[in-house]
Amino acid sequence: MMALRGKTRAAMRCFFLTQQQLRLPLPLTPSSAADISSISAPSSHRFFSFTCSSLFRHSPLFAPSNQAFSRPISFRELHSSPPSIRSFAARGLQTMPNSDSVTYLTQREAAEVDEILMGPLGFSVDQLMELAGLSVATAIAEVYKPSEYNRVLAICGPGNNGGDGLVAARHLFHFGYKPFICYPKRTPKPLYSGLVTQLESLSVPFLSVEDLPADLSKEFDIVVDAMFGFSFHGNYSIYCSLLISIVVILRKRTPAVVSVDIPSGWHVEEGDVNGGGMKPDMLVG
Template identity: 70%
Template sequence: MASLTSYASAAAEVTHLSQQDAAEIDEQLMGALGFSVDQLMELAGLSVAAAVAEVYKLGEYTRVLIICGPGNNGGDGLVAARHLYHFGYRPSVCYPKRTPKPLYSSLVTQLESLAIPFVPVEDLPGNLSEEFNIIIDAMFGFSFHGTPRPPFDDLIHRLVSLSVIGNSAKRPAIVSVDIPSGWHVEEGNANGEGLKPDMLVSLTAPKLCARKFTGPHHFLGGRFVPPPILSKYGLNLPPYPGTSMCVRIGKAPSVDISSLRENYISPELLEKQVMPDPFDQFIRWFDEAVTAGLREPNAMALTTANKEGKPSSRMVLLKGVDKQGFVWYTNYGSQKAHDLSENPNAALLLYWNEMNRQVRVEGSVQKVPEEESEKYFHSRPRGSQLGAIASKQSTVIAGREVLQQAYKELEQKYSDGSMVPKPDYWGGYRLTPKLFEFWQGQKSRLHDRLQYSPREVDGSTVWHIERLCP
């Protein structure tokens, strides 16, 4: 392993890089490992935009000023501006010292094609707080040496002045890319004249100065470090969740739960726009959730109550819907099944957070026919079939190893590929709706709520639509 001045003081701690190690890693990425500077810049800028969007939600934070320096860090800022635009933000760019290099000129052209405004330093508003919700500091990276020159010295001073305003709600959030401007790469804000950002987005791996960062949001971006670099430098980096380009590192911020809120921005849900039949309206919304690529759009909360009226809720998966009702499958020995045997009324809730939508359904519940349960059981993956037999749902077991052993024995029993029989204690339920409610989040809590309930008209049942106050 290379001799390092980077270190990790504990096995579980994220590695922090010295200036020398960071420079060496960049050289190897753009040398033997085949990366180009524009590739790394694209990934870094996307990581910055993703971290900003993770914390500073659209609606409350929309107008973004990106201040770009002349080097690679400024290029990261230009790329971030493009991605933030496509995320729905309204970015403006201050780029005082442009470089004539083709890569940077192309990034400028890309932003100009999106009509993203470039604001000269002299045209920046006197009070940045009135014009912007977020300011991204992409002025200097880890390769910077010396004292910032005009106009960057004045820009840093203006941002430092913003960061000491007592009420943070009255000023823009400040986000620094890799190294907060005015900081030493290893020693941090040694002279006290650097920024005090609210968010730091470290790239590749955090630099030593990041140990001195005390803001509430520290993210790692740049999901591109290959195994040879991890091995050679002994890097301990956190795993990135799912498909995310950023991951929070350090201590999560303390949160005042009462202050957590979203100001939803959605199209209006009007009576004249919805389908007259709630089943058709549900299918329309469900199809839109699937098309949007939401994770498990069929996940729903099922609430049951026993004969004493004691409620309980859990998440289940919707496995069928038609004009007869909503179907899911479970163990007939579970708590939900016990509740339904005593009280066959239940409620479903499907919540699509990314679309600011939820659907409530209430009604009576019956078991589906045995042949329907049999057909669905054998459509499941073989492992899920075995799991349904191994698990006596809701019963107490001594430990996970008991479950694993039961599953292993079933694998051996049916290792010849023979059909796995559906157990008698497993099958489906169908909720027949007696009420639907479609909810669409809106600004200032003026949410849209449209309720469908059945009415008898001339001897036939029709669905009556009413608007409920949020």
């Protein structure tokens, strides 16, 4: 998590990591650090970044001479790697030019920041969700051009992470993509029903799990994983594991899987401890 402690404005920015960035050779050179920093969202799209790097927060610090860091590392390796390897992501982010304004939060500290944002600072969940979804859409547009990756399937879960996905899909529509939504467990709260209404007013199709084609790669260029964020607990229900299986299996042929905030199924601080979580190409947090 990119965050602040008394530096709220400085910390309001979106970070995303792609396979390409995670293949940068280590230790990071000034130019590779610049490559990473150049992918942050434009200042007009800055927002409070939720939990991306908190996935890696408890990794021990690494020595530049460590053999593990003398070669490029892929995102796939990152998922299955011990904490010392996972700390690469934190290292990359820490190496950003204004890294003095960036610190990392635990889940508990993140909850406290939420309380401040939504308490004395007066932010609403709607506002934060809108900014999160817009930032996800912006990050996708930065990496996957609509001319090449036009058809987007957003799989949205029952909580706020799913709400981020609904918002992102709306912005992707306005960016020129053709989004589709799979939202199997709808939440009847006004915030969510409003997001659904807005998408329906744009004629964005909602697909049931049964509607999903057997081969997602033929129908979609990007899958947005907005099933679960930092409140995922326990194991997947049968229903959810079905969805996960679809995406994981077809991920081999799907051009891009983009996870929102935390890859679905990952522990917020320990990562993919059971090995059954999503394996995204890009993580936006």
